[in-house]
Amino acid sequence: MPLVYAGVCSHAPGITGRSDQAEPEVRDAFYDAFDAMRADVEASQPDAIVVIAAEHFANFFMNNMPSFAIGMSDHYDGPIEDPGWLGIDKQRVPGNAELSLRFISEVMKGSDVSYAEEWKFDHGIMVPLHFLTPRYDTPVIPVNINCQGPPLTPIERAWNFGESIRAAADALPERIALVGTGGISHWPATPDSGKINTEWDRDFLDRWARNDRDALLDYDDLGVYAEAGQGGFEIRTFLAVSAAAQGATGTIHFYEPIPIFAVGCTIASYAI
């Protein structure tokens, strides 16, 4: 049946791991927005949540780097990171291998993807799930777009991939919720961690909310790197959700830079 939910959120490890170092007022407002996103996802009554992430070398390395990958397992373990550092205990997250197989088969009609019967979650998926499915009781289908190891997935291909995901979700009888997760401008895991280009972010989110395909594809990696840092390469996950929600306009429910979380913290969704 048609996709039941399409939204995006941040996933930076500081969101859970450095909670106590953030300014409480803005931090709590961000957590409230995450809670509201959880309520929206739950209200869509999903049979599975497809999480489009930009993983950080939990599964894929430069010996065999897929542009797109989708998990196909009945469960996934995470986080790979030290639980105390991330602020999230080790979990076994439910998946649905049989549903993944059917989903991937549909996606493959429009996009070339790798599938993976093994997949470990890092903060890129664990932080969103910590807020969105805190009881880890909804099957997850993890999806990855290569935003880390150049050459990166071209953004036009990420858009096409989002279209393939939408077609796959619509073709299945299950209720599929779609969550994209990444950073906008940020310089994570560098000495510049905490640097955020809010002007660039707000312009990007304006394009995202209008779901303006041409404006969203009017980025190149050199420009993104200069203006939004290497973390800005993760806009691919946001773009894929835009493509999946083509024709719908979006709402930015929350955007505030929180430097100790190393990203402009974002919660947004499309009215699909």
Added chain:
Amino acid sequence: MTLYAVQKFLYELNRSEAAQHAFTSDPDAALADFDLTQEELTALTDPDIGLLFHLGVNGQILMHFAAFHQIEWQDYLQRMRDGIAKHGPVRQGVYAMTTSAEERVAPVHEPITAPDEPSTPGAP
């Protein structure tokens, strides 16, 4: 150029508790199968976070390695800054430093509540 091998080792270490136990108990044996220079071996076993950053280890891989070593966040950022100050700019890759050595871009919030008051947990 063996940066690839450094990152491959860290990638496998970061995602495997078995590899972490092996590295902790016998680092030399854990590193034996990787084609590394002495500089890289020293950086990995010390561990020298600043040198690894300077060598061009992907920041995400390095961040997880620092977490494995229980290196506190601000200390981890400072070690990278110190590495750049000591060794020079990052040799390769996209994880570079664009700010000045003195700049602090992620200040820690000074709590306004009493120190003995528990902070709000970030979880539903």
